[in-house]
Amino acid sequence: MTDMNENNTDVQVELTVGEMLRNARTTGRRKREIPTISKQLCIREEFLQALEDGNYSVIPEPVYILGFARNYAMELGLNPDEIVNKLKHEMGLSNECQIHSEKEDKNDAAAAACESNAHHNAGASVREVFAAAWSYVRTHWKWFAAGVATLILLIVLVVVLASGAADEDAPADTSVVDNPVVAVSTEPAYNVAVRERFGTDNRAKANVILQANRDANETGAWVEVKDARGRTELSRVLLPGDVYYVPAGGKYTATFGNAGGIDVWVNGKLAPKVGANHARKSGIVLSPEKLMATAE
Template identity: 25%
Template sequence: MSDEQESAVQELPLMGAGDKLRAAREAMGVDIEHISAQTRIPNRHLEAIEKGKFDSLPSRTYAIGFARSFAREVGLDDVEIADEVRVELADMQSHRAVMAAGMEPGDSAKLPSAGLAWFGAFAALLLAAGVVAFVSTYFGAGTGPGPLIAEGNAAEAEVDAALAENSAGATGPLSSAGQVVFTALEDGIWVRFYEDGGERLLEKQMSSGESFELPAGVTEPRINTGRPDAFAITINGQAVPKLSDEPVTLGDTPISAAALLARADVPDSAIPAPN
């Protein structure tokens, strides 16, 4: 990091991760569009990161992976930024847990102690992990006997590596006729890709980092899996939201580029017409 960037970042000691990234970008004299072009991360996600709205991104792992890529591009320590994003996400989750319990912001008489708030957040995390493990064990389609791997450093590293690989191989903008690629983020993830009507394209347990490209000209491709949360998806090398952030059984789900863009709520005006 240059002296100018370091000075800009250190001006406000209480800056959040998003503020530090924005300050470093401005010190470099570049705009969001430049960072987006270098990292292949959509502008709206970069803007959300700079505003500290990490919970508005597709998932926790994407928030941390995107922030790390952003940090490297502007010369900041990506490990330090990733740690700060984790802390901010934990604070957001704790705040939501307090609000869900019926607390009214600004009413000091009703606010719990810091210890009680953290205990409540920890209990909520344990409950959520138990529910996810139960669903994965009893309703996952062919996921095998292995335990569910919680989102953590390993999953974040896989997403980060997938982003780097996708950036290197990006072939163009988002398009309803673009190349769709599914990349497994964990080992032993069972999946079946097929065409509408039953023509099988691929059926196997994929390994972590293994990718599958939908063949060109395939007719109405579909997916069947119990772990849609364990697949990163790109269109022409650009990441799009997962089919689900939780382990849930999906069957006969359309996965063409057009269907994925529709799920991601990408406006038609942002999608170039195919040649």
């Protein structure tokens, strides 16, 4: 009977990753709150709560789940490798099918989280500016009304003077009629209205353009572009409608976190998809020949 009691005492229940994270945060001398850690790690509070609850469906991609868990474990003083390996086991991810190397998990997920929070904070700042401006206009509406009236009068005066001068300078008869010049747009006919543009320095010469489509969803699609030397040209989450102009004339490769969420345009034409929805694709050569090869 004594031996059975001793055996029961030695049996320990193995904790899940979420329980290990929650215990590390709430026990010991240094108890911490999720909002505080969220600001320090630049990771949304709901994502940290989802890790503790084991509700991984809240976080959009496995690469983000592993990256967030690694950063959270390091912040709480846990072994990040142990947490990531245990989490992969819980999620049924084998070593051969892992989506990122451990180093990429950490960097990419942190970048995605900061990017997402940056969009949220920027929206709040814009709303505050508009609210302050509207309050000022309501308080000083008479000044604004007078200014608008004066501006309208000036515009009318300039138009009248300019039309009068044009009539005086126009020849009585012209025998040569110039053909109108039609401006040709170098932009493709995007499937999604453009939201924001990146890499605009390359816009005039770019023959390869990346755009996040509707399959990127509200969480966006992570895109990384590197040159031939391995230097990063772009590493960010593109939301639906966002456009990136790839520099022309160089050898660039890309990695898509959600291959089906990115449209690739080559010389104004839509190239074939490089991968399926929610599938990570790396080593994509961003040259017109390679991208359009499968279409021939």
